[in-house]
Amino acid sequence: MREALTLLLLAAIFAASVVNQLSIQRWAIWVARFDPWTFLPFWAFFAPNPAFADIHLVFRDRGIASTAWTEWTEVQLRSSNGWRWLWNPSRYEHKALHDMVNGMAMTAEAAKAANAPNAVELSSCHLGLVAWVMASPGIHTSQSRQFAVVQVVGHGRERTAHPVFVSREYTLG
Amino acid sequence: MVSPELALSVAGRASCASLGIGILEQLVILNRAFGAEGPFSLAITNVMGSAKFVRNLSVKSLRYILAVGAIASILGVVLGPYSLLGRSAFATLLVSVLIIRIRRVMGTDGAEQMATLVLFAIFIAVLPSLSKTAITLAVWFIGSQSILSYATAGIAKAISPTWRAGVGISLIMGSEAHGQPFISVVLARFPVFAKLLCWLVVLFECTFPLVLLAPEAITISMLLIGFVFHLGCAISMGLNAFLFAFPGTYVCVAYIAQQMSPNW
Secondary structure, three states: OHHHHHHHHHHHHHHHHHHHOOOOHHHHHHHHHHOOOOOOOOOOOOOOOOOOOEEEEEEEEEEOOOOOEOOOEEOOOOOOOOOOOOOOOOHHHHHHHHHHHHHHHHHHHHHHHHOOOOHHHHOHHHHHHHHHHHHOOOOOOEEEEEEEEEEEEOOHHHOEEEEEEEOOOEEOO | OOOHHHHHHHHHHHHHHHHHHHHHHHHHHHHHHOOOOOOOOHHHHHHHOOOHHHOOOOHHHHHHHHHHHHHHHHHHHHHOOOOHHHHHHHHHHHHHHHHHHHHHOOOOOHHHHHHHHHHHHHHHHHOOOOOHHHHHHHHHHHHHHHHHHHHHHHHHHHOOHHHHOOOHHHHHHOOOOOOOHHHHHHHHHOHHHHHHHHHHHHHHHHHHHHHHOOOHHHHHHHHHHHHHHHHHHHHHHOOOOHHHHOHHHHHHHHHHHHHHOOOO
């Protein structure tokens, strides 16, 4: 009995894993209802589009008595060092930022197709970014905050940066 | 000859190592990343979909869960999945990892997914008691997931215009998160080498399932190449957890190949 149940369970999970590799949208939406934490794997690493850009989250504030914005400030993420082949705690924060930005990008694509312009602002990924940025310390007289997602490519002199998303203004406090 | 008991033990210990490193890393970043200003704060993870039963877990509670998970992972590596204490360690680690993942919502990767699947397979194979049949089924499951992972990754790259053009690795090396400036410069200077490297990765991943039909020597060679591949990914891209999670499944793959290949 136990062996039969084990076979059934593992076979079902493996079959579901195989289907999960096929990128079928209806399947992905259905699975996400039961597995929002992605225990069911998707094994297409760095493909078909390899992650080549770094994502940076920046914000600027506007004071109570001022209409002028402060300089853009980056939400600092932990950086890695030469030991990252064995010890790499910075990967979690960077991956979280990538997950939220990628989620927002997917919502933007779907919103465009569905002609739903507010969908991005109402998405959980966008709200997550808002919560993250708004929790970042700023100057104590700040009244409102705006954030941007900046894509950076390359190293050293070859480095280029451009904004891929700029939010509306949010009131602090 | 590879036994299913050996295969499961190696996969389990390697997964404990992979998850244990991740748990220790999360302990180091706990206050900052899971605190009010971090990406895994309660405010953010509640918006992103963490389950109700973890929503009120404070940073202090998470520290205890991670600490217990860290101890369990060390015990799992040392003891393996067959002794009573070892089985308890594996079960404890699985519960810790599940709670943390559900609480964190984001930030997971393929290594954590594979290691968690391995732990789950071991959990049902060795609890409440050892069962040779269940152990064998778990080995088949883990080996099959491993083969599926390489096949999927390979096919996804083979159909990608970016990878077919031979610039996939160059692009990745150009990033700070997963790249290396030195390697990026070398690949830019020698584009033919960059293209060759891309195609070698695609070839390796797409042909990995052929270990099921290949002679023993070729299967072992493929698995060794796989280890070198993951070592390279760890060094060049910082994918440290993959170095343990995926090669750890190779003895399971060897067991399946031993059963299936007419050429062993």
